[in-house]
Amino acid sequence: MDINITDPRGGIVTLRETTWTKHILTRHPIMQQLRNELELTLTNPDFIYQSRADRDAHLYYKRFTHQQWGAYFLMAVIDTHTHIVKTAFPVYNLNKGKKRLWP
Secondary structure, three states, X not given: OOEEEEOOOOOEEEEOHHHHHHHHHHHXXXXXXXXXXXXXXXXXXXXXXXXXXXXXXXXXEEEEEEXXXXXXXXXXXXXXXXXXXXXXXXXOOOOOOOEEEEO
C-alpha cells in the first residue's frame, strides 16, 4: 500500500509499495530494518539538499545511531516533479548536494 507523508515544508511525499518492495528492498536489503527510520527521514529530515547528480531530485537526510553500525545518515531521494521516493539507503558521509533547501 502506498503511503503519503507530509514533509517539513508542507509537501506530500509518496512512498509507493512497488518502489519499497521491488527497488529499495531488492537493492538495499538493510532497509528492511529501517522502514520507521525512512518515514522519520521524510517527515523530519535534518537536511534537504538539491542533488548534484540529478537536478530533478531532492536528497532528504536524517542522522541516526545504531548499536552495531554506529552513526549514519538515512538518505531518501525524492523526485521533484512527482514527489515520489525514488530510493533510500543508509550512508556514512553526508553528500551535501548542490544547494541546501531546508532548513
